[in-house]
Amino acid sequence: MAAVPSSSGSTRCSSHPHPHQEMKLTITQLEQLKVERKVFEIYHLLSDVSPHAKSLMMELWRDKHIEFLTRGLRQLGPSFFVLDANRPWLCYWILHSIALLGESVDSELENNVVDFLSRCQDKDGGYGGGPGQMPHLATTYAAVNTLVTLGSERALSSIDRGKMYKFLLKMKDSSGAFRMHDGGEMDVRASYTAISVASMLNILDSVLIRDVGSFIQRCQTYEGGIAGEPGSEAHGGYTFCGLAAMILINEADKLDLPNLIDWVAFRQGVECGFQGRTNKLVDGCYSFWQGGVLALMQKLLSVAGKQSEASTLCGGLGSGESMYNMTSSTPGKLSDIGFSFMNEKTECGPLFHSVALQQYLLLCSQVLEGGFKDKPGKNRDHYHSCYCLSGLSVSQYSCCKDPRHNPPLPNEVLGPYSNLLEPIHPLYNVILDKYYKGHEFFSSS
Ligand SMILES: CC(C)=CCC/C(C)=C/CC/C(C)=C/COP(=O)(O)OP(=O)(O)O
Numbered sequence: 001m002a003a004v005p006s007s008s009g010s011t012r013c014s015s016h017p018h019p020h021q022e023m024k025l026t027i028t029q030l031e032q033l034k035v036e037r038k039v040f041e042i043y044h045l046l047s048d049v050s051p052h053a054k055s056l057m058m059e060l061w062r063d064k065h066i067e068f069l070t071r072g073l074r075q076l077g078p079s080f081f082v083l084d085a086n087r088p089w090l091c092y093w094i095l096h097s098i099a100l101l102g103e104s105v106d107s108e109l110e111n112n113v114v115d116f117l118s119r120c121q122d123k124d125g126g127y128g129g130g131p132g133q134m135p136h137l138a139t140t141y142a143a144v145n146t147l148v149t150l151g152s153e154r155a156l157s158s159i160d161r162g163k164m165y166k167f168l169l170k171m172k173d174s175s176g177a178f179r180m181h182d183g184g185e186m187d188v189r190a191s192y193t194a195i196s197v198a199s200m201l202n203i204l205d206s207v208l209i210r211d212v213g214s215f216i217q218r219c220q221t222y223e224g225g226i227a228g229e230p231g232s233e234a235h236g237g238y239t240f241c242g243l244a245a246m247i248l249i250n251e252a253d254k255l256d257l258p259n260l261i262d263w264v265a266f267r268q269g270v271e272c273g274f275q276g277r278t279n280k281l282v283d284g285c286y287s288f289w290q291g292g293v294l295a296l297m298q299k300l301l302s303v304a305g306k307q308s309e310a311s312t313l314c315g316g317l318g319s320g321e322s323m324y325n326m327t328s329s330t331p332g333k334l335s336d337i338g339f340s341f342m343n344e345k346t347e348c349g350p351l352f353h354s355v356a357l358q359q360y361l362l363l364c365s366q367v368l369e370g371g372f373k374d375k376p377g378k379n380r381d382h383y384h385s386c387y388c389l390s391g392l393s394v395s396q397y398s399c400c401k402d403p404r405h406n407p408p409l410p411n412e413v414l415g416p417y418s419n420l421l422e423p424i425h426p427l428y429n430v431i432l433d434k435y436y437k438g439h440e441f442f443s444s445s
């Protein structure tokens with residue numbers, strides 16, 4: 001019997017059919033359980049069926065994902081002429097997903113993306129959703145992360161950092177908040193995308209960060225999570241943005257961290273995935289937004305602990321008080337905080353059930369034909385593919401103190417070890433090695 005390489009590089013018997021065929025009888029039962037979101041039952045049912053079938057279902061279908069993602073990127077080609085404002089995002093979601101899977105695109109496709117993003121770059125700085133469109137902070141973040149993910153000299157040097165600084169400054173309001181675009185809305189997404197871009201490009205300074213921390217602090221709600229703007233409801237997406245931005249400006253201690261940890265930890269449901277906010281359904285994309293927050297918190301636990309002690313002793317911190325410096329080694333330059341953060345000690349194991357989250361992602365979000373989705377019953381898309389894979393990477397490395405040099409142990413990775421993805425920098429959500437390459441490039445140019 002001939003053995004052929006499987007999608008993950010391991011060997012699989014050529015006489016074995018696709019799991020869809022092999023599990024014909026049980027697949028209906030499985031789908032029903034998925035719709036009912038009973039992930040633990042799915043897991044046990046799989047172990048009853050056959051170890052082989054179970055291992056196929058727990059496998060990351062790499063080749064199918066790459067096929068789905070690459071097709072998506074190629075299809076962007078003709079639509080470069082279509083008016084839509086999402087294309088830098090599609091570039092980022094797809095290329096970051098491919099990079100998480102340890103792959104890259106051919107040089108022709110890479111050059112097309114760099115050329116396309118150059119045409120989205122505004123003459124006064126920042127990137128719009130398409131050529132000639134008004135620059136916007138969300139697409140600017142997506143374009144910068146895409147170019148860092150590509151990582152070539154051509155990609156990195158295509159960014160006009162001088163004009164970018166002027167664009168970011170123009171988006172800044174006197175309150176400390178940022179606007180998404182000229183005359184646009186001010187929210188925590190804008191704070192994060194502006195700070196992330198400036199930090200990545202080594203142009204973050206005291207002018208850009210002025211009063212950013214007090215705006216984000218006002219967005220933390222009584223529940224503990226962070227809302228898009230003061231007075232709104234706490235949500236995982238904004239909580240990630242708020243915490244990551246606070247860390248990048250060295251002001252995370254202005255947030256009530258014990259309350260924040262509690263809120264996020266309780267967002268992981270019995271289905272094993274995370275919900276974005278209280279009393280809503282779980283969704284694969286929150287594996288990154290909420291899981292990412294808890295990954296960041298693993299390096300902030302002593303700050304949270306000191307806040308707890310202080311609140312027991314003093315009856316709580318007054319608003320605006322900043323009692324502890326976050327980083328043990330205060331970096332010389334604001335833009336280097338993201339770099340120093342990775343050298344901070346990981347102070348504890350995972351703050352969520354990381355194997356259960358991998359279970360939700362592989363069994364409920366993964367589409368065996370390629371791509372990922374929010375939950376059973378929904379369709380796959382590139383946004384969910386990006387954030388499900390990012391969340392999967394975060395959970396696989398959640399026990400690692402040094403992801404680059406000491407990879408996870410086999411029991412920390414659900415399914416075959418070939419499921420292991422590349423590690424990310426959790427503050428920017430770019431592949432860790434690509435971050436270091438970009439950091440070096442922008443520090444020396
Ligand atoms: C960097 C960047 C631009 C980050 C964006 C962060 C992000 C995902 C914010 C979420 C926004 C939001 C309130 C969604 C609610 O959608 P919903 O009501 O459809 O979903 P729900 O029921 O799960 O809350």
Ligand SMILES: [Zn+2]
Pocket residue numbers: 283284285286374384
């Ligand atoms: Zn989602």
